[in-house]
Amino acid sequence: MTEFTPLLSFAGGMVIGLATVALMAVHGRIAGINGILNGFLTTQFNQDWAWRAAFLAGMIVSPLVLLGVTGQMPEISVPSATPLLLIGGFLTGIGTTYASGCTSGHGVCGISRLSARSIVATVTFMTAAIATVFLTRHVFGG
């Protein structure tokens, strides 16, 4: 069980939105994390690489800032075993690259622009995820 946190989650979502809007206002870029990771994996260390690397670095140090403000580290618990993490991570990288976007790129940036591709992508990955968890937890896992 995890605690239902509608207010905190809504507030966190708004903060994500704020950063997403700011990156568009200043850099003119979509805050899609798969796209940023993809552009980060290059051997051409130009200006486009620099802002992506900086954005990722900011994300990585964010727990420290939150620790400074709230006095506690964010709680994370990982239910999946290592083989599942490796297979699932690999599938995530393949899928988001073929689909040109993940939860942030399609789910937030794309849907707020009412992009048909992003709406279809989001409905597809959400449905696939719900079906997969149903299978792993209630058909094969239970």
Add this chain to the structure above:
Amino acid sequence: MKALLAFVFGLVFGCGILISGMGNPAKVLNFFDIAGTWDPSLAFVMGGALLVTAIGYRLVFRMGKPLLAGYFSLPTRQDLDVRLIGGSAVFGIGWALTGFCPGGLVPVLGLGTAPLMTGAAILAGILAARWMIQLSYRKAAVQA
């Protein structure tokens, strides 16, 4: 200046992920588990993010161009193809096995070996997909 601001925006984005619960795989997996220990919180993350972004983007696009770039880099494709739908389905399966989407993972990368391993696997997946896509383009070019 551009990199410094990108760092700040990444920091804010990461804090949003952590506050919202998107960085916690147990919570993400419970969001998908409608028939079991369902935790609908993540629908509220989507709601909050979409509300701010839908309004904010509208205002930003009225500026004509971004503050520190020549133009807005926006995807222009509108067609639905196999890669989009198949890729999204594969991503959904992968996400459901780990509980980590790319945006949820990066802010917690430093917090344990599980996120690190998943992160390495995601990067490997990105590179593998890039290689396969390139290969299919090359094949198409040879045939043409």
